[in-house]
Amino acid sequence: xxxxxxxxxxxxxxxxxxxxxxxxxxxxxxxxxxxxxxxxxxxxxxxxxxxxxxxxxxxxxxxxxxxxxxxxxxxxxxxxxxxxxxxxxxxxxxxxxxxxxxxxxxxxxxxxxxxxxxxxxxxxxxxxxxxxxxxxxxxxxxxxxxxxxxxxxxxxxxxxxxxxxxxxxxxxxxxxxxxxxxxxxxxxxxxxxxxxxxxxxxxxxxxxxxxxxxxxxxxxxxxxxxxxxxxxxxxxxxxx
Amino acid sequence: xxxxxxxxxxxxxxxxxxxxxxxxxxxxxxxxxxxxxxxxxxxxxxxxxxxxxxxxxxxxxxxxxxxxxxxxxxxxxxxxxxxxxxxxxxxxxxxxxxxxxxxxxxxxxxxxxxxxxxxxxxxxxxxxxxxxxxxxxxxxxxxxxxxxxxxxxxxxxxxxxxxxxxxxxxxxxxxxxxxxxxxxxxxxxxxxxxxxxxxxxxxxxxxxxxxxxxxxxxxxxxxxxxxxxxxxxxxxxxxxxxxxxxxxxxxxxxxxxxxxxxxxxxxxxxxxxxxxxxxxxxxxxxxxxxxxxxxxxxxxxxxxxxxxxxxxxxxxxxxxxxxxxxxxxxxxxxxxxxxxxxxxxxxxxxxxxxxxxxxxxxxxxxxxxxxxxxxxxxxxxxxxxxxxxxxxxxxxxxxxxxxxxxxxxxxxxxxxxxxxxxxxxxxxxxxxxxxxxxxxxxxxxxxxxxxxxxxxxxxxxxxxxxxxxxxxxxxxxxxxxxxxxxxxxxxxxxxxxxxxxxxxxxxxxxxxxxxxxxxxxxxxxxxxxxxxxxxxxxxxxxxxxxxxxxx
Numbered sequence: 001x002x003x004x005x006x007x008x009x010x011x012x013x014x015x016x017x018x019x020x021x022x023x024x025x026x027x028x029x030x031x032x033x034x035x036x037x038x039x040x041x042x043x044x045x046x047x048x049x050x051x052x053x054x055x056x057x058x059x060x061x062x063x064x065x066x067x068x069x070x071x072x073x074x075x076x077x078x079x080x081x082x083x084x085x086x087x088x089x090x091x092x093x094x095x096x097x098x099x100x101x102x103x104x105x106x107x108x109x110x111x112x113x114x115x116x117x118x119x120x121x122x123x124x125x126x127x128x129x130x131x132x133x134x135x136x137x138x139x140x141x142x143x144x145x146x147x148x149x150x151x152x153x154x155x156x157x158x159x160x161x162x163x164x165x166x167x168x169x170x171x172x173x174x175x176x177x178x179x180x181x182x183x184x185x186x187x188x189x190x191x192x193x194x195x196x197x198x199x200x201x202x203x204x205x206x207x208x209x210x211x212x213x214x215x216x217x218x219x220x221x222x223x224x225x226x227x228x229x230x231x232x233x234x235x236x237x238x239x240x
Numbered sequence: 241x242x243x244x245x246x247x248x249x250x251x252x253x254x255x256x257x258x259x260x261x262x263x264x265x266x267x268x269x270x271x272x273x274x275x276x277x278x279x280x281x282x283x284x285x286x287x288x289x290x291x292x293x294x295x296x297x298x299x300x301x302x303x304x305x306x307x308x309x310x311x312x313x314x315x316x317x318x319x320x321x322x323x324x325x326x327x328x329x330x331x332x333x334x335x336x337x338x339x340x341x342x343x344x345x346x347x348x349x350x351x352x353x354x355x356x357x358x359x360x361x362x363x364x365x366x367x368x369x370x371x372x373x374x375x376x377x378x379x380x381x382x383x384x385x386x387x388x389x390x391x392x393x394x395x396x397x398x399x400x401x402x403x404x405x406x407x408x409x410x411x412x413x414x415x416x417x418x419x420x421x422x423x424x425x426x427x428x429x430x431x432x433x434x435x436x437x438x439x440x441x442x443x444x445x446x447x448x449x450x451x452x453x454x455x456x457x458x459x460x461x462x463x464x465x466x467x468x469x470x471x472x473x474x475x476x477x478x479x480x481x482x483x484x485x486x487x488x489x490x491x492x493x494x495x496x497x498x499x500x501x502x503x504x505x506x507x508x509x510x511x512x513x514x515x516x517x518x519x520x521x522x523x524x525x526x527x528x529x530x531x532x533x534x535x536x537x538x539x540x541x542x543x544x545x546x547x548x549x550x551x552x553x554x555x556x557x558x559x560x561x562x563x564x565x566x567x568x569x570x571x572x573x574x575x576x577x578x579x580x581x582x583x584x585x586x587x588x589x590x591x592x593x594x595x596x597x598x599x600x601x602x603x604x605x606x607x608x609x610x611x612x613x614x615x616x617x618x619x620x621x622x623x624x625x626x627x628x629x630x631x632x633x634x635x636x637x638x639x640x641x642x643x644x645x646x647x648x649x650x651x652x653x654x655x656x657x658x659x660x661x662x663x664x665x666x667x668x669x670x671x672x673x674x675x676x677x678x679x680x681x682x683x684x685x686x687x688x689x690x691x692x693x694x695x696x697x698x699x700x701x702x703x704x705x706x707x708x709x710x711x712x713x714x715x716x717x718x719x720x721x722x723x724x725x726x727x728x729x730x731x732x733x734x735x736x737x738x739x740x741x742x743x744x745x746x747x748x749x750x751x752x753x754x755x756x757x758x759x760x761x762x763x764x765x766x767x768x769x770x771x772x773x774x775x776x777x778x779x780x781x782x783x784x785x786x787x788x789x790x791x
Binding site for chain 2: 049050051070071072074075077079081083085087099102103132
């Protein structure tokens, strides 16, 4: 297992944001994490990324505890937050270089991967412009590329398609699928049910801090006798 | 860590040396202003020190007292700045969240951020302190090593002071996280202001306060009190002693040892407090804003104004200002400093009772109030148009541009007028100035408040930066510099117009002659015409630009 979340609980004062949730992600799988606003998705993803502390439970990434061996755990992860952060005075290429050097990549490897993702996500012409001149979609492309640049084993993505045009969104989906087929794993938090339906091997539906369903989409469809994920989602979350 | 420092310096370099027209103008202006400031600070202190040194009995002591008090003030400023800047360096930043998601070592991140915080918190104080030390060295004909070593001493003071600020923030982070950032700023400013007030007004009342009719015993007591170190065991007192000892060729081993103790205490404490925080909360970004509080709707319709647009826009601006702690937190610091200024005037009235000083102070006070109004306007009023951000499109579609512009003018004019009048009238009353001067000052500040507001809202409309959400960055951009130059030039010309009538008025009063008030009327009339000209030029350009801007 590349990711093991066991009994994760996170409270903000009296409010329980995440309530004793557990799930695993196998190597080569895409796990979709879906749920309404305020369900606890971002808290979960930030806990996995080692950005916030939690009250109970354990998170293990590639056999490393995220609290005790955080640097080791983070070295195999790529994180794409819901709102991209870029240094606005660096160019896209410099930003990618910066990330790659944090991950201690060699110059040749960096150049090779930058060329690869610049071509894949079609930002070659923008690479040498400062990121302050980018549109939201262009920033998102750079952020996605920065998560892939060091060839991680696990990618955490919070709302990946925000601001992307349909063509690039398709490329991102294909890239994630190909990445998983080559052994990488993805934890994908999203509102876009069609995206989860399209590329996820497994989903977890979260509502009010609890995982209310976890498993294969087709099994869920059979169980509730519904045809599409949107209906399933509404059915599951309405009674919670 | 090297990577991080390298890219950080690259980013700073890009801010400073971005080769386009606006950036070059900005850089030249910055350098010009900084050079002017450095030189004038050096010049003023040199003249003061040289003047004082002529008085053998008290000159040296007075210089020492001024110098050590300046260092005490620097120490308080550095600690306060460190606390305030740590909020944006460590807590209200998305950068740390981003960096903590990478496998960078926590210690490297902390080191870079401590360094960054130290630079942000200390550059302004350094700009004042370096010319002060150079003036001191020049007065006493010190050698080159004096300057080098004094600057190193000051850097150590910066390190200790900014570290103390950070230790306070991290040791009390538990409290910080349970309260809004605004509440935290208020508490910090109040605590520090109270400490500063206690120190300044409780401990050293003798300074500059010798009675004009003092006898020999009073004078002897006064002279012997001058060379007593101010707060000798604080880092600031120790640094002042070391620098002065160097002038006199005295060895400062004891003081250096005490400074070293400070360094050895603060460094482990800062590391410890940060790691305690890190262990508990992991990352930093947005830590302050965990707490969500339900707020009663403040945008309800007002029965006096019904659904009028301008009062509605003003209401929105007031609510947004009050809910943005970084805005009113900084206002609070400015107000605290102004309170110091007013208290200083009240506490040291002895020399100001002579007619000469009365008029000098009256004019200087009016100039200072106008200058403060202009500076605060550039920092707080100029960015207001830009701070509309993406909501400007909604305003543009739904509200008339003229109403929008006028709403900004009215509200900000009232604020700047109240501040200026309180400052100038309040201090004039405390100084017991005559009613003519009080009346003239009140009228002039009223007119200048109109001009300053129009310049800042106008230039803010002509050069908006809708994509920038940090008001400090907006104010330090190209438009901010244009607004600052125009505001200060406008204030300078206006005060220049008043200088002669006030001088003549003083001479007539001094000689018991009857003064012709037409001098004042003419000066005020010209200032009014200048204000009208400024408004007539800026207003249509600003409206026109506002119509054309797209976010």
